Amino acid sequence: MNSISSEYGKGFKFDIRQIDMEAREQEQRWDEAGVIHVIASGLMENKEFKVKGFSYSFHPLPLQIKVKTSVKADDPDAKVLAERIEEEIKSFLQTHQKAEDIRNDPYELTILSKDKKKIN
Template sequence: MFPVIIDGMMGKKEYEVTGFAYSFHPSPLQIILKTSIKSTDKDAKERAAKVEQTVEEFLKSDELKDVVKTYPYKIVVRSKDKKQIN
């Protein structure tokens, strides 16, 4: 499941994703995307929303929807300065 997201997000510069992590503890599953976006950028929230929306699309794709439906999850988009921006 995660390689599809990693390849899709890190392979496109427009998303500014620089890293990926996940955690099952504490619940729900956290899918964490690290970006080069600064939390102080005026459009940081908008750019983070675009990243989050794209990950949601991956998770709802035919390839992943059967895997994901069994896990509650939360998408976390982090800024370059390690703050959650979504």
């Protein structure tokens, strides 16, 4: 490729990436179900959950979900709040019709305090 392209200037650069097909398939299932946005907006709209941020990643497997709250880790209600958020997500995934195709997919949920400490 470099010898063929030499008359056009500098050679080619190659960027080769390996895709984890299992992670990509899970990502496609969740995209088709459309549940990530529903979970994120539902948690953020409910003021009782005190959710200030939401992120997720399918790489590496399993799906990593992070929920950021406005409570401090030393708040006496922080653990209870984390349990309520976990239960809300679990309940949605197990009962909502949109989640039917992804119901058994593995995921890891991390709920963070305002001071970025894990509270679940």
